[in-house]
Amino acid sequence: MNKKIQILGTGCPKCKKLAENAEAAVKGLEPGFEIEKVTNINEIMKFGVMMTPALAVDGEVKVVGKVPSPDEIKKMLA
Numbered sequence: 001m002n003k004k005i006q007i008l009g010t011g012c013p014k015c016k017k018l019a020e021n022a023e024a025a026v027k028g029l030e031p032g033f034e035i036e037k038v039t040n041i042n043e044i045m046k047f048g049v050m051m052t053p054a055l056a057v058d059g060e061v062k063v064v065g066k067v068p069s070p071d072e073i074k075k076m077l078a
Contacts, residue, residue: 025073
């Protein structure tokens with residue numbers, strides 16, 4: 001079963017850092033993770049997110065407005 005990790009952000013430096021941290025978090029875990037970048041503001045707003053960057057796992061928003069470390073992201077995926 002694949003888990004979908006979505007990076008919600010318009011491409012700002014924090015958004016890019018969050019994407020890097022998400023990629024670092026899934027590296028070394030068993031396969032089955034898909035990382036998707038959501039940059040369309042209307043799509044981001046469908047999540048109810050008003051501040052970026054944000055991170056969603058399987059459609060559920062986990063973090064808004066900050067950049068969690070790869071270890072913090074790993075805990076959210078567990």
